Amino acid sequence: MTGPKPLSNILAITPYKGGQKLDHGWKLSSNENPLGCSDKAVEALTKAAQHLELYPDGSAFALRQAIGAKYDIDPDRIVCGAGSDEIFQLLGRAYLQPGDEVLQSAHGFLVYSLVAQQAGAKLISAPEKDLRTDVDAMLERVTDKTKIVFLANPNNPTGSYISYSEVKRLHAGLREDILLVLDGAYAEYVQQDDYNDGMEMAHDYPNVLMTRTFSKIHGLAGLRLGWAYGPESIIDAVHRVRGPFNVTSVAQAACLAALNDDAFVAKSVAHNNGELDRLKPALEEMGFKVFPSVANFLLIDFGSEKRAEEADVFLRSKGIVIRDMKAYGLAHCMRLSIGTTEANDDVLAAFNDFAKAS
Structure with missing residues (x-):
C-alpha cells in the first residue's frame, strides 16, 4: 500500500542540518554565543515557566512594545517569529508561488533556498567577489519573475558585509514590487562605520523588510x-500566514x-572582537587562509575538499567540532x-598540531 504523496518540490528539498556536536569537547559549529545569555533572561524565563498552562500572547505585544522603544520604531510594524528562519518561511507563504524566483548572493544562508523550494520557486544565486556580495551581479540577475531578494548582511557563512551605500544601491536597482x-542576524557584532542594518530603509520604503x-x-x-x-502591508501579510501562537510565552x-x-551585549561584542583579532592572525601564521569576518565566526580555506575533510577528522579527535x-x-x-577563551586556546593548539602533521 502507498500513502499520500508529498508535492514533488517538497521531496526535492534537502533538510537543513544544524551544526553537529560531540559528547565532549567544544562545539564551535553553530555560531552560538560562548558567554551564554543574560542572567536577567534566565530569571525572567524561570518566572514565566511557573505558568505554562497559559497560552502565550499571540501578538507578542509587550515584546514588540519594548523593541519599538529600544530602537525608536513603531511596534505595530514589528512581527515576531520562532527565529528569523520562520519569518523567512512566512514570507515565502505570503509572496511566492511556483514559477517565481528568489535571488541571493552565491553563498547566502541555506534557509533562503529552502524558502524557495517550499514554494516551488526557483533560487537564483549571483556570483560574489572575494566572497562578498556583488551588487552589480545581483542586479544583472533580476528578471520579471523575481519576487524576493535576500541579503544577509553580514553574511553567513562568509563573515563579509557590504556598506550601507551598496545596500541602498541594490535597493535602487529593484522594481517596487520586489x-x-x-x-541582520549578526548586526550587533559589526563595528565598521560604513555599516547599517537597514532599519531606516525598512521604515522609508514599501518593499524593504529588516x-x-x-x-x-x-x-x-x-x-x-x-x-x-x-x-x-508586509507585516500584515506575515501576520495572516503565521500561527496564532507562534512564539512561546517563556521565549517572549x-x-x-x-x-x-x-552590559551583556557589550561584553559579548568585546569578547568576540578580541578573540577574532587573536585567532585570525594566529591561524594565518600557521599557514591557513582565513577570510575577514565582522561576525562571530571565521571562514577558513584549507585549499581542497580533501584537506578540509582531514582537518575535520583531526579536530574531532581533539574534541573540537x-x-x-x-x-x-x-x-x-x-x-x-x-x-x-579556553576553547579558542584549544583550537589554536589543535590547528597548530594539524598544520605540523599535514
Whole structure:
C-alpha cells in the first residue's frame, strides 16, 4: 500500500542540518554565543515557566512594545517569529508561488533556498567577489519573475558585509514590487562605520523588510525568537500566514529581559572582537587562509575538499567540532565559531598540531 504523496518540490528539498556536536569537547559549529545569555533572561524565563498552562500572547505585544522603544520604531510594524528562519518561511507563504524566483548572493544562508523550494520557486544565486556580495551581479540577475531578494548582511557563512551605500544601491536597482529582505542576524557584532542594518530603509520604503534575531548576540538560540520590521502591508501579510501562537510565552519573557541588558551585549561584542583579532592572525601564521569576518565566526580555506575533510577528522579527535561548508558550495572551507577563551586556546593548539602533521 502507498500513502499520500508529498508535492514533488517538497521531496526535492534537502533538510537543513544544524551544526553537529560531540559528547565532549567544544562545539564551535553553530555560531552560538560562548558567554551564554543574560542572567536577567534566565530569571525572567524561570518566572514565566511557573505558568505554562497559559497560552502565550499571540501578538507578542509587550515584546514588540519594548523593541519599538529600544530602537525608536513603531511596534505595530514589528512581527515576531520562532527565529528569523520562520519569518523567512512566512514570507515565502505570503509572496511566492511556483514559477517565481528568489535571488541571493552565491553563498547566502541555506534557509533562503529552502524558502524557495517550499514554494516551488526557483533560487537564483549571483556570483560574489572575494566572497562578498556583488551588487552589480545581483542586479544583472533580476528578471520579471523575481519576487524576493535576500541579503544577509553580514553574511553567513562568509563573515563579509557590504556598506550601507551598496545596500541602498541594490535597493535602487529593484522594481517596487520586489521585496528586499535585509537579514541582520549578526548586526550587533559589526563595528565598521560604513555599516547599517537597514532599519531606516525598512521604515522609508514599501518593499524593504529588516530581520533580527535573539539567537546570536543575546545567546537565546534555544528559545527560537526573531523579529522583523517593515511596512505595514508586509507585516500584515506575515501576520495572516503565521500561527496564532507562534512564539512561546517563556521565549517572549526571556527576550524581553535580554533586550535591555546592554552590559551583556557589550561584553559579548568585546569578547568576540578580541578573540577574532587573536585567532585570525594566529591561524594565518600557521599557514591557513582565513577570510575577514565582522561576525562571530571565521571562514577558513584549507585549499581542497580533501584537506578540509582531514582537518575535520583531526579536530574531532581533539574534541573540537566546526562546520563543514559543502552545502554552501565551499567544500574546501570550514567555518569556526568564536568560542570561550579556553576553547579558542584549544583550537589554536589543535590547528597548530594539524598544520605540523599535514
